[in-house]
Amino acid sequence: METYGKESSKENLTIHDVAKALGVSASTVSRAISGKGRIGEKTRQRVLQYIDEKSFYPNASARSLAQSKTYNIAIIMPEVKDLVDMPFFHTCMHGAEEIAQVNDYDLLIVTTDGTNIKPLERMVNNRKVDGMILTRLYREDAFVDYLKSTGIPFVAIGNSDDPDVYTVDHDNYGGCRELVGLLLSKGIRRVAYLGGGMEQTVNIKRFEGYCDGLKEAGKQVDNSIVYTDLISKVKVSKAVEEVLKTDTDCILCQDDYICDEVVHYLADKGIDIPKKMKVASCHHSKLLDNFPVTITSLKFDTMEIGRRACKTLLGIINGEKVYKNTLLDYEINLKESTKG
Amino acid sequence: METYGKESSKENLTIHDVAKALGVSASTVSRAISGKGRIGEKTRQRVLQYIDEKSFYPNASARSLAQSKTYNIAIIMPEVKDLVDMPFFHTCMHGAEEIAQVNDYDLLIVTTDGTNIKPLERMVNNRKVDGMILTRLYREDAFVDYLKSTGIPFVAIGNSDDPDVYTVDHDNYGGCRELVGLLLSKGIRRVAYLGGGMEQTVNIKRFEGYCDGLKEAGKQVDNSIVYTDLISKVKVSKAVEEVLKTDTDCILCQDDYICDEVVHYLADKGIDIPKKMKVASCHHSKLLDNFPVTITSLKFDTMEIGRRACKTLLGIINGEKVYKNTLLDYEINLKESTKG
DNA sequence: ATGATTGGTGCAAGCGATTGCGCAGGTCAG
DNA sequence: CTGACCTGCGCAATCGCTTGCACCAATCAT
Numbered sequence A, B: 001m002e003t004y005g006k007e008s009s010k011e012n013l014t015i016h017d018v019a020k021a022l023g024v025s026a027s028t029v030s031r032a033i034s035g036k037g038r039i040g041e042k043t044r045q046r047v048l049q050y051i052d053e054k055s056f057y058p059n060a061s062a063r064s065l066a067q068s069k070t071y072n073i074a075i076i077m078p079e080v081k082d083l084v085d086m087p088f089f090h091t092c093m094h095g096a097e098e099i100a101q102v103n104d105y106d107l108l109i110v111t112t113d114g115t116n117i118k119p120l121e122r123m124v125n126n127r128k129v130d131g132m133i134l135t136r137l138y139r140e141d142a143f144v145d146y147l148k149s150t151g152i153p154f155v156a157i158g159n160s161d162d163p164d165v166y167t168v169d170h171d172n173y174g175g176c177r178e179l180v181g182l183l184l185s186k187g188i189r190r191v192a193y194l195g196g197g198m199e200q201t202v203n204i205k206r207f208e209g210y211c212d213g214l215k216e217a218g219k220q221v222d223n224s225i226v227y228t229d230l231i232s233k234v235k236v237s238k239a240v241e242e243v244l245k246t247d248t249d250c251i252l253c254q255d256d257y258i259c260d261e262v263v264h265y266l267a268d269k270g271i272d273i274p275k276k277m278k279v280a281s282c283h284h285s286k287l288l289d290n291f292p293v294t295i296t297s298l299k300f301d302t303m304e305i306g307r308r309a310c311k312t313l314l315g316i317i318n319g320e321k322v323y324k325n326t327l328l329d330y331e332i333n334l335k336e337s338t339k340g
Numbered sequence C: 001a002t003g004a005t006t007g008g009t010g011c012a013a014g015c016g017a018t019t020g021c022g023c024a025g026g027t028c029a030g
Numbered sequence D: 001c002t003g004a005c006c007t008g009c010g011c012a013a014t015c016g017c018t019t020g021c022a023c024c025a026a027t028c029a030t
Helices: A015-022 A026-034 A041-053 A060-067 A086-102 A118-126 A142-150 A172-185 A201-216 A233-245 A256-268 A286-290 A302-317 B015-022 B026-034 B041-053 B060-067 B086-102 B118-125 B142-150 B172-185 B201-216 B233-245 B256-268 B286-290 B302-317
Strands: A072-077 A106-111 A131-134 A154-157 A166-170 A191-194 A250-253 A278-281 A296-299 A325-328 A331-333 B072-077 B106-111 B131-134 B154-157 B166-170 B191-194 B250-253 B278-281 B296-299 B325-328 B331-333
Touching (some): A086 A106, A142 A154, A154 A302, A166 A302, A191 A233, A250 A256, B026 B041, B106 B118, B131 B142, B131 B302, B142 B154, B166 B172, B172 B191, B172 B278, B191 B233, B256 B286
Parallel strands (some): A131 A154, A154 A166, A250 A278, A278 A296
Antiparallel strands (some): A296 A331, B296 B331
16 A cells, blocks of 8 residues: 655645545545534544644645735834833733734734834735734824725724724823822922823823813913923923923923933932922833832833734724724822822 | 726736736746746846836735745743843844844744743744744753754754754853953952852853852852842842841842842942942843942843844754854943942 | 757646535425 | 435635746757
């Protein structure tokens, strides 16, 4: 009796090998594995047991080709130049990966600054992924425009009114608003706002929350202590310097990048937190833990946002009904930096 | 004249569509793109120009299937629970991705603790990747054993004598050895060593460097001030407490995780660095920058190690000659923490 | 002028799955 | 007993690209 070449070697099995060994057709094996199509329960079990024993796994490329599905998704990350940003993006990625793995998807990572769209194009055109997660969302976002034009499923982390854009975000607006209210209710008189990068929707929402928080407490937004263009450490310290000339008693920092600089600046000048100036941040990265004084801040579950983004994406891919805009809750951490 | 269905729609082109439009065969198009096989230069240019105009990209799954190559590699990451570890792994990943992208490969990320091998198996068995990068290497490494048994190309970040294992690492041994020598030459008398996780090759090398650095200076390794089992913050502080009872004047920390705790502990106890105790670390993550006192440390280029790991891996995949063990250089940063 | 190369191209058989369709055999109602 | 219907399974086409082989025309040496 002849042997069938491959049969003897330790090479990878194919669905045909399995079929032959079992005396059934390849289609039957395929149906047994996928569970789709009509197949007898007994045959099904027999196949499943066999492939388990022989630890057969279907070839992903072949399956992709036949199904026009890759079981890959990509997550688009910015170049994280600053340590402050790293925990957010890394954890977020981790969360997305967790969900992907559970659903037998793989996560492909793509780092790009906001301008270079080439990597995205390659993925889409080659059909290497079934969908994408955008970890950063701009008010006018070239990536979004591109992805929309291709029709590939995607979800963005951030905020958007566009009915074609699925988003997942923390409730930055609500968080900041409540935080401001809380600070004012604790005897703080004037809260300055230090922010920047207003082309990012996340930052817009935070600022809006700040404004509405003030209004709700019957205060007006005072532009002389509001900064929304602080895109460098130097600018931040300049802003603090200006704020110090006013009778402001609290600085609300848009994020930890800014908070980091504010705290350092005040420390350098020997200005005590919270005695001389109170400080709060709209975001809590673990980095804040390393400061000499604990910082009042909003706390978001960054891993969860990654998970939700991925869940939503997979939902879209699979044609399920999913929420167009998901908003995750926040926690307010009152710490020493606003005590008094 | 009949039109060919797809022709009119904006759907994805195939190599056949291109062929038909150009009046050549699909094989010719394929050869034009790949540059392999015999093809006339004029035809080649004609094809290339056309696919550029129409921005045609070959389907990755089909290509994979035909070539038995995925143009994907995976990077295996630990679950980064601590902020201290994040910069290393994240940056390393980023470096790997940079090289992958340049070579038209995609980077797939897989997070797993050292024990769960399932995700690796799935990738290998499904043939979803052409190779893997292990970001952590243990002395007895189940992942390595598994990967060796499958024959899939892989490179590990760490150190190994195994002739079958390609590695990339920083010169931890050389760095620690030189650092210890330097400290001793600057008037420091006794250097304690605080480390842990000795099943990781990286840590072994650091410790060996420490030992040989002492010997080279004519000193003996004094086990009463050597700790190699510090796997929790609590254990670290206990160790510092013990060390303080001796007349040790310098603590060498295996990594920033430990250094972090040492610095905090000393600060809590009001023990001045460097006056009462000098501190150095075998690794510099950006986190050290946030300490009140700048820390003497070894500095490694973590992005570069990711790049090199990826380069080596791609080399193996493409059957090129590559170095079996790559050692990257270090820098020694002398800072305040060891001054005096 | 003729036979041996060589360069350029097309044919067709893969790669390893998925899936619409058809067929055989069994069940059931009339 | 017959026709309608359902179940379980196999056939063969398909997904889109690669590649060994065969073929033809042009080129070269003799």
